[in-house]
Amino acid sequence: MAADYERTKSAIEAVWRIESPRLIAGLARITGDVGAAEELAQDALVIALEQWPVQGVPDGPGAWLMATAKHRAIDLVRRRVRYDQKLREVGRDMETRTLAEPDPDQLDDHIGDDLLRLIFIACHPVLGTEAQAALTLRMIGGLTTHEIARAFLVPEPTIAQRIVRAKRILAAKQVPFVIPAPGELADRVDSVLGVIYLVFNEGYTATAGQDWIRPELCAEALRLGRLLAGLLPRQTEVRGLVALMELQASRIGARTDATGEPILLADQDRRRWDRLLIRRGLAALAQAEQLGGPPGRYEVQAEIAACHARAASVPDTDWERIAALYVVLGHLAPSPVVELNRAVAVGMASGADRGLEIADQLAAQPALAGYALLPAVRGDLLAKLDRLDEAREQFERAAALTSNARERALFRDRAARCARS
Amino acid sequence: MRYLMLLSGTNPATPPPPELFEAIMKLGAEATQAGVLLDTAGLLPSVAGARVGLADGKITVTDGPFTESKELISYALYDLRSKEEAVEWAARFVKLHRDLWAGWEGTTDILQVMGPDSFGS
Numbered sequence: 001m002a003a004d005y006e007r008t009k010s011a012i013e014a015v016w017r018i019e020s021p022r023l024i025a026g027l028a029r030i031t032g033d034v035g036a037a038e039e040l041a042q043d044a045l046v047i048a049l050e051q052w053p054v055q056g057v058p059d060g061p062g063a064w065l066m067a068t069a070k071h072r073a074i075d076l077v078r079r080r081v082r083y084d085q086k087l088r089e090v091g092r093d094m095e096t097r098t099l100a101e102p103d104p105d106q107l108d109d110h111i112g113d114d115l116l117r118l119i120f121i122a123c124h125p126v127l128g129t130e131a132q133a134a135l136t137l138r139m140i141g142g143l144t145t146h147e148i149a150r151a152f153l154v155p156e157p158t159i160a161q162r163i164v165r166a167k168r169i170l171a172a173k174q175v176p177f178v179i180p181a182p183g184e185l186a187d188r189v190d191s192v193l194g195v196i197y198l199v200f201n202e203g204y205t206a207t208a209g210q211d212w213i214r215p216e217l218c219a220e221a222l223r224l225g226r227l228l229a230g231l232l233p234r235q236t237e238v239r240g241l242v243a244l245m246e247l248q249a250s251r252i253g254a255r256t257d258a259t260g261e262p263i264l265l266a267d268q269d270r271r272r273w274d275r276l277l278i279r280r281g282l283a284a285l286a287q288a289e290q291l292g293g294p295p296g297r298y299e300v301q302a303e304i305a306a307c308h309a310r311a312a313s314v315p316d317t318d319w320e321r322i323a324a325l326y327v328v329l330g331h332l333a334p335s336p337v338v339e340l341n342r343a344v345a346v347g348m349a350s351g352a353d354r355g356l357e358i359a360d361q362l363a364a365q366p367a368l369a370g371y372a373l374l375p376a377v378r379g380d381l382l383a384k385l386d387r388l389d390e391a392r393e394q395f396e397r398a399a400a401l402t403s404n405a406r407e408r409a410l411f412r413d414r415a416a417r418c419a420r421s
Numbered sequence: 422m423r424y425l426m427l428l429s430g431t432n433p434a435t436p437p438p439p440e441l442f443e444a445i446m447k448l449g450a451e452a453t454q455a456g457v458l459l460d461t462a463g464l465l466p467s468v469a470g471a472r473v474g475l476a477d478g479k480i481t482v483t484d485g486p487f488t489e490s491k492e493l494i495s496y497a498l499y500d501l502r503s504k505e506e507a508v509e510w511a512a513r514f515v516k517l518h519r520d521l522w523a524g525w526e527g528t529t530d531i532l533q534v535m536g537p538d539s540f541g542s
Contacts, residue, residue: 010503010505011505011509013503014458014508015509017503018455018506018510059516112454215536219422219500221499222500223457224453224456225456226453226455226456227455228507230454231455253536
């Protein structure tokens with residue numbers, strides 16, 4: 001019996017994960033309040049956890065959850081309407097917003113739009129980046145607070161606090177449950193894409209901790225990106241980001257060895273790259289190109305990733321095209337990190353000395369003073385030029401700067417190899 | 422985590438109703454929209470296929486049909502967080518057959534695809 005109960009419980013949790021974003025989105029439409037919607041959805045889950053193990057899982061579990069939550073939402077709204085009327089009766093309601101009685105039959109017609117509204121709210125600029133990411137994973141990814149905390153390596157109460165505070169801000173600022181007006185759409189989409197890519201990168205190059213990659217975060221970001229691409233099929237940059245993530249994720253299996261040590265792009269066994277993700281990435285990139293318009297920064301980065309994906313080996317790579325794409329990217333999103341990547345590409349296309357010139361200029365500026373990859377790149381270029389003492393010094397500096405244990409081991413190893421040869 | 426779903430079954434004498442196709446397309450669109458369905462397609466009866474075997478060091482080639490097993494009908498490749506989610510999507514797919522094609526019986530086998538995240542938490 002206990003095993004049966006556990007089985008039903010995990011079945012409920014699976015249904016919950018599949019259904020919760022749509023559930024919360026639909027409920028937010030009824031209540032106009034994302035925080036309340038999220039709580040109502042949680043209530044429905046609690047009821048399911050009580051009833052299903054006893055009565056059995058209903059035939060349409062998603063519909064059951066939606067119906068249960070809807071009833072409670074409508075109750076809530078009715079109570080508010082009545083409260084509203086009461087206030088009106090006592091004549092203190094001049095400012096109070098009147099809530100209309102919801103029509104439960106119309107609620108299923110706008111699921112796509114509702115989900116989109118929910119995504120825009122979770123990534124609303126009144127919230128900080130960390131709050132946006134936590135709220136997005138919670139409400140659209142369907143992750144528990146525990147799972148989000150584990151993924152970001154922060155204590156669970158921190159994430160819980162972050163989510164509570166975010167909901168409070170959204171309520172206090174009365175952020176409406178709407179799709180942004182055409183005039184602000186581009187900025188708001190950009191903000192959503194920023195959150196998704198942040199989640200992806202947190203998984204792809206874990207900035208701290210023992211693991212170099214946390215694939216579950218990458219997978220989460222990919223699913224979010226694909227979802228958004230379906231909801232906003234005409235937005236070039238959404239396709240661009242999906243293409244970029246699919247292409248980068250295609251290398252995950254080849255980026256670490258059996259013990260979890262990182263393997264750099266040049267040393268990866270390309271047969272281990274995921275052909276399905278490459279195919280999907282290239283397809284998304286083609287769709288982005290088809291949509292037209294000037295390429296955005298995600299599309300350009302996807303183009304760069306595509307150059308690697310198409311190449312059978314490092315020498316076979318179109319480094320000149322990559323170097324040129326980094327120039328474009330530098331215009332779209334100027335950053336010393338982009339310039340550093342250009343140094344690498346130029347080093348491959350036109351010789352290590354040319355790449356080193358660019359990297360040395362960066363080293364003369366303060367912007368990347370604490371950035372471990374700058375000395376790592378310089379070390380690599382110096383090693384290629386046979387300036388091994390200088391190279392070793394750079395790798396040691398890189399090892400001292402990184403906060404990722406795996407990366408530190410990698411740089412120390414390179415330093416040691418420079419000393420030996 | 423990736424899951425491969427293989428649907429096999431025995432088709433009744435009646436042709437598959439168009440409503441079933443419609444419902445399958447709808448479910449597929451929903452899963453694609455959710456970002457979890459990576460790839461799916463129907464499979465022709467095994468009479469169109471062949472089997473290459475190795476036994477006692479000898480390679481044999483046999484043309485379909487493979488009579489000893491149920492016909493594979495379709496495959497789907499999902500990107501999901503858990504086996505339970507895979508079970509839920511598969512159950513939805515099988516329910517469509519139950520509700521829309523009387524007499525159909527079959528099985529969906531769910532297999533986890535080996536990947537970089539197969540050995541983690």
